[in-house]
Every structure is written in structure tokens, then in C-alpha cells.
Amino acid sequence: MERSLLSDDELLSLFRDPVTKQKAFSQIINKYKEKLYWHIRRMVLIHEDADDVLQNVFIKMWKGLDQFREESKLYSWLYRIASNESITHINRVKKQKQVETDEETYSFLEEKVKADTYFDASKIEWKLQLAIQTLPEQQKIVFSLRYFDDMPYQDMSEVLGVTTGALKASYHHAAKKIQDYLLNELNF
Amino acid sequence: MKAENGGKPPFYVADNYFQELESRMLDRISDEEGEGQLPTAAEGRIPTFKVPAGYFETLEKTISLKVQPARNIFALRWRHAAAAAVTGLLLFSGIYYWRSFYRQPLPGQDTYSAGSAVIRNISVNELADFVEEGPTANSITGDTQNPVDINQLFQQVSSQDLENFLSEKPAPGNEVF
Numbered sequence: 001m002e003r004s005l006l007s008d009d010e011l012l013s014l015f016r017d018p019v020t021k022q023k024a025f026s027q028i029i030n031k032y033k034e035k036l037y038w039h040i041r042r043m044v045l046i047h048e049d050a051d052d053v054l055q056n057v058f059i060k061m062w063k064g065l066d067q068f069r070e071e072s073k074l075y076s077w078l079y080r081i082a083s084n085e086s087i088t089h090i091n092r093v094k095k096q097k098q099v100e101t102d103e104e105t106y107s108f109l110e111e112k113v114k115a116d117t118y119f120d121a122s123k124i125e126w127k128l129q130l131a132i133q134t135l136p137e138q139q140k141i142v143f144s145l146r147y148f149d150d151m152p153y154q155d156m157s158e159v160l161g162v163t164t165g166a167l168k169a170s171y172h173h174a175a176k177k178i179q180d181y182l183l184n185e186l187n188f
Numbered sequence: 189m190k191a192e193n194g195g196k197p198p199f200y201v202a203d204n205y206f207q208e209l210e211s212r213m214l215d216r217i218s219d220e221e222g223e224g225q226l227p228t229a230a231e232g233r234i235p236t237f238k239v240p241a242g243y244f245e246t247l248e249k250t251i252s253l254k255v256q257p258a259r260n261i262f263a264l265r266w267r268h269a270a271a272a273a274v275t276g277l278l279l280f281s282g283i284y285y286w287r288s289f290y291r292q293p294l295p296g297q298d299t300y301s302a303g304s305a306v307i308r309n310i311s312v313n314e315l316a317d318f319v320e321e322g323p324t325a326n327s328i329t330g331d332t333q334n335p336v337d338i339n340q341l342f343q344q345v346s347s348q349d350l351e352n353f354l355s356e357k358p359a360p361g362n363e364v365f
């Protein structure tokens with residue numbers, strides 16, 4: 001369809017024209033909704049939370065895209081908003097639940113994963129999800145963008161505002177932690 | 189010997205070797221070791237979580253509705269106000285035109301012509317008898333409770349006025365009916 005043929009630059013041009021703004025907004029949503037949803041969902045874990053965060057991301061985009069200066073790509077800008085919104089949401093929930101220490105955070109997130117209707121501890125993908133919850137938030141984002149979304153380090157650098165070298169190191173540490181978790185604690 | 193070359197080993201390295209060393213090492217770590225022992229794509233990257241059926245199909249509409257209300261309400265209010273103003277103007281103009289149209293006589297129509305149209309069917313003799321008989325003719329009005337005093341009614345009507353009336357030439361400024 002038409003929406004899949006339009007580049008981000010074309011969508012931005014359409015968005016800046018008041019006549020086609022709504023149409024461009026719809027097309028941007030349709031282009032990025034699934035990628036952003038899964039990125040957010042892997043962070044916040046619960047569908048209802050992911051839905052709230054995702055809608056906030058697109059509403060922020062609607063309000064802020066006119067001022068978007070194109071110093072970065074549209075999709076990395078959206079990922080940045082999604083990452084920040086996810087962290088903000090997690091911190092807000094943790095504050096509400098009075099979760100403070102790393103152990104409490106892991107237990108809290110572990111419960112969330114296990115509370116999923118489809119949770120199956122025998123499946124490797126669920127073991128991986130539990131392992132990911134042991135990571136600090138920033139490292140979790142780095143791992144998610146690289147492992148699940150196959151995002152190039154250069155683009156990740158735009159999303160997170162961190163050098164590619166630091167991102168590579170962060171990903172390495174994250175992958176090592178997950179590997180250890182799977183090997184030692186779950187006998188993977 | 190050691191002093192001759194300043195303590196440096198007699199080897200050379202490529203330009204920017206040390207500057208790029210960290211980057212190259214991290215590349216190898218992340219590409220070879222980091223991902224190598226994680227679950228493979230088939231195992232780990234399949235969507236673990238599920239979404240409600242039809243969620244993505246309705247998402248765009250849901251979000252669009254959230255960003256539109258303020259603009260739509262304003263637009264609708266503005267349109268409603270404009271439509272109400274135009275409707276009111278048309279209605280007022282219609283009423284004004286209607287009232288003006290039916291209050292004014294048609295071209296060539298005199299103000300007394302309606303009365304004279306009725307009288308035209310009455311003969312001169314009948315009219316003279318009616319005036320002379322006076323109150324006895326009240327019954328034609330059908331108003332028995334408030335009879336009209338014909339003598340008093342025509343008291344100030346002169347013969348000339350009556351003649352003028354009958355010939356449909358009322359005296360200027362002295363219209364009887």
C-alpha cells in the first residue's frame with residue numbers, strides 16, 4: 001500500500017502540511033506501531049501498560065513533530081521517546097509499589113513476567129525474558145534494541161545519546177549477564 | 189643500546205592502531221562472544237508476549253481520536269455557531285420580507301378596494317335604504333350582543349362622501365373605510 005512506500009522524509013513533509021497532517025500521522029502510526037509496541041512491551045511487560053506508553057509516545061510525537069529538527073532520523077527519535085517513556089513508566093510504578101533495591105526490582109519484574117497469561121517457565125523465550133529483567137533499565141534498552149530489533153549501533157547512539165563504543169560495551173555486559181543467568185540459575 | 193633508540197621497541201604499528209583498538213575489540217566482543225551463546229533467533233526472538241486480537245488494527249484510530257478532540261470540538265462549535273447565525277439571518281429576513289409583503293398593497297390596489305369590492309355588489313337603492321333604516325339593519329352583522337349604531341356610524345359621513353365612495357373617488361385624506 002501507499003503507506004509502506006513513503007519514506008520518513010516524505011512523511012515528515014506531509015506532516016508539516018496542515019492539509020495532509022492527519023493522514024501523515026496515521027501513516028507514521030501504522031509504520032511504527034508494532035516495532036515500538038514490542039520495544040515498549042519488553043520493557044514494561046504488561047500489555048495495558050505498553051498500550052498506555054505507546055499511545056503517549058504517538059501523542060508526544062503529534063505535539064512535538066513540528067519542532068523536530070531532523071538532526072536524527074524519525075524512527076530513532078520515536079525510539080528515544082518510547083525508551084524514555086518506558087523508563088518513566090517503570091520508575092513511576094516502582095515508586096507506587098515502593099520498590100527500591102535491585103533485588104526488589106527483580107522480584108517485582110519477575111512477578112510481572114510470570115503473571116502473563118501465556119507464561120511457560122519451560123520455554124526458552126520465557127527464561128530469556130526472566131534473565132533480561134535482571135538488567136538495569138538502560139542496559140535492558142541497549143540489549144533489546146540490539147538483540148530483538150537488530151538496530152545498528154550508530155542508530156542506537158542516536159536513540160540513547162551514547163557513543164557507539166559505550167553501547168558495544170554495554171551490550172556485551174548485558175549479553176554476558178544473561179548468559180550467566182541462563183547457565184547458572186536456570187541450568188540452561 | 190637501550191639509550192640509542194630511546195627505550196622504544198624496534199617495532200612499528202599501523203597508524204591509529206591504539207586509537208582504534210578499543211573499538212575493534214568491542215566489535216569482536218559484541219559480534220562474536222556477546223551474542224554467540226544467547227538463544228538463537230528461532231528460540232529467543234520470537235514474540236514472547238501476546239496482544240489482544242485486533243489490537244494493532246484499531247490502534248491508529250484510537251490514537252487519532254485522542255489527538256483530535258480539541259480541534260474537532262472547536263471546529264464543530266465554530267461550524268454550529270456559523271450555521272446558527274446564517275439560519276437566524278435567513279429566518280429573520282424571511283419573516284421581515286413576509287410581513288412587509290403582506291402589509292403593503294399590491295401595485296394598483298387602493299387601501300379601500302377591499303371594502304368597495306363588497307359594497308360593489310350592493311345596489312345603490314339597497315345602500316340608501318340601509319342608511320335610512322338605521323338600527324334596524326344591525327342584524328346583518330350577526331352581533332346581537334353589541335349592536336352597531338348605524339346612525340352614529342354614518343353621522344359624520346356627508347352625502348358628498350357617500351357619492352364619492354360609490355363612484356370610488358374618495359376625497360383626499362377623508363377615507364371612510
